[in-house]
Amino acid sequence: MAVQAHRQDAVGSVHDSVRDREISVEQEHLDRVYRRLEEKIHEAEFLMQDAARRGQVGTPGALAERDAQVFRAGIHLSRLNNEFEDFLFGRIDLLTGKDGKKGPDGAYTAIEPAEGAVRPDSTADIAETLHIGRIGVLDQDYAPLVIDWRAPAAAPFYRSTPVDPGRVVRRRVIRSKGRQVLGVEDDLMRPELTAYLDGDELPVIGDGALMAALGQARSHTMRDIVASIQAEQDLVIRAPAASVTYVEGGPGTGKTAVALHRAAYLLYQDRRRYAGGILIVSPTPLLVAYTEGVLPSLGEEGQVAIRAIGSLVDGSEATLYDSPAVARAKGSSRMLKVLRKAARGALEMNDPPARLRVVAFGRRLELEARDLDGIRHAALGGTAPVNLLRPRARKLLLDALWERSGAAGRHSDPELAAELRSSFDEDITSEDAFIAFLDAWWPELTPGAVLDAMADERRLGRWARRILNPGEVRKVARSLRREGRTVHDIALLDELQAVLGAPARPRRKRELDPLDQLTGLEELMPVREESQRERAERLAQERVEYAHVIVDEAQDLTPMQWRMVGRRGRHATWTVVGDPAQSSWSDPDEAAQARDEALGTRPRRRFELTVNYRNPAEIAELASKVLALAMPGSVSPKAVRSTGVEPRFTVVEDTLGATVRDEAARLLERVDGTVGVVVAMQRREEARRWLAGLGDRVVALGSLEAKGLEYDATVVVSPAEIADESPAGLRVLYVALTRATQQLTVVSAGRDEPDTAGVPDLLRD
């Protein structure tokens, strides 16, 4: 288990003066680091000025050199400025290592202590002290002042536990703001040891950095967890990027946090390889907005695109939700066949001409409907995408006309015959009538046009015969007639793009990371002119495939969505994180099959996260009742905190809206941060009106929108209504019940069948 015991009980209450002394020790170190950073900033500024001076020389070589220098200095400055805030957060005190080897960051590499490091009387000397931060800083002599949290030397900060301490004796979390150290908190990894640092006994301070972090009020954006990553999480973050890293864990186990930190780690560890980009697929735009700040806080953004599953196709943005029945049909792999038929059928949707009439070699030639049908049929027999079959169809038309012309037998000499044929083809294909015919008879189709064509129920009925039932056809067609696209439509559009073979976009130059691959001015210019964010957006738009794909909330991807995501990582390595117990997809087996197809035969390394850092035990226990119904036999993650506040149960008295509003207002008074009100999807709009005027600390969410988010307190409205809304309703309810970090109120209506204490049927033992 990751949460370590503290020696505070053993040593009694630590005297304030010891705490103050330790804070001032860290303050001294932080001051040194800042002095060094300032030196580096001056160096960078000097470089920029110097480079500007050189620019006046004006030779092409000098200009290129100037740009390179300005560029490097600019990056340096921007990194330093960005990471100035709160970038030193940890320290480890270590025993002498097994060998005396040092790594590139100047720290000793041995994981285990040297034989004699601990003396027979259980005393030892601290041989090395490392400070951990968001970036690495070396002093003038190349000794490490701060180790980058992603460097191998920093791993013991996260991995070491009292059970398996390695060389670590004391692990310290440093809290600082700007240039000031505010506090320190220690975990002792070898409580049995008396360790000495510079001749004095090693002091141990504090009552748990992790608990302090977990208890903090939540805002509308996620924070990084770089100072308190736990050992089982660190194993995932630093897992080698070969093939597929597959992570399962219950609500609040840090899957999203781990996925984001892993992206930062991979970039640090092999920037060149990931110049091909990292894609993070998130379930909703709300979760994208919630997590967007984490990577910049870790100093990474440029090469990572975080995109909602409904925004993966450029030019189309999902703005609507489908009803569960429609979602089930659209997400299912049955749609694959429907789309293939639609793509072919759509060629004929605009009443194509029934005959072709052209003049060649002064003769009128004609193909009748029956001929044309035969030709279309033969052309569609090819396996290529429909748009790319057009040249084949054109060729078959010309063949038929050639045959009809009777010119084929005119020359026995093959060369002359070929010449005749080519002038025949040229004659026809330059004719306006033929060009117009081809455009109408084999139009170039776009994914959007085909999807729109499926909105016609009769047409869709034809294309989906024996694949969707008539009820599904009616509902899907109706949903496609609405203004705007749903999240499931986006995967259909992407599939259609593959089926149709939409015209390939012009190839652009592969984006190189300028830090590693400084080759010429063309790579420098855009970087200096764009903000990091603009650059990330541009890269995301230009890229179709990525070097690494991270899928968050993977349990929710439908088979069609897996196909869409799979296309973006055909040659990628993958990190897939999810929790089957939270799946809102009705048929998890079908989705698992599609996932396996997307990931191919790549070997998988499985990891499990077992500790719930979000919910207090009181809330986790209530949620586990729904888990038992939704997925009998599954094990809830272990909650690390307890608040002593039991969930509250209320029954609607007057109107649902008034009760919910009162409960939300009550919670707003009790917590400092955010309040989330989770309702069934059909009540989303209504719920927003209920909360009008309560301020921006409170938000109303449909149950599917709550995915991945968290609030200080939540109101879950009518568990039965949420559970009844879809075949996966109980799992969706489990998600809703696990969003709060401090307090939970459950509001029940009649259909919840509350008992006298207000506890709804679904949440009773």
Ligand SMILES: Nc1ncnc2c1ncn2[C@@H]1O[C@H](COP(=O)(O)OP(=O)(O)OP(=O)(O)O)[C@@H](O)[C@H]1O
């Ligand atoms: N090591 C940690 N230190 C501090 N906070 C942590 C740590 N691990 C997770 N957390 C916090 O726990 C909360 C839950 O994390 P996260 O949202 O990543 O979990 P999740 O597994 O993705 O949850 P869900 O499946 O419910 O979406 C977040 O507030 C996160 O910051």
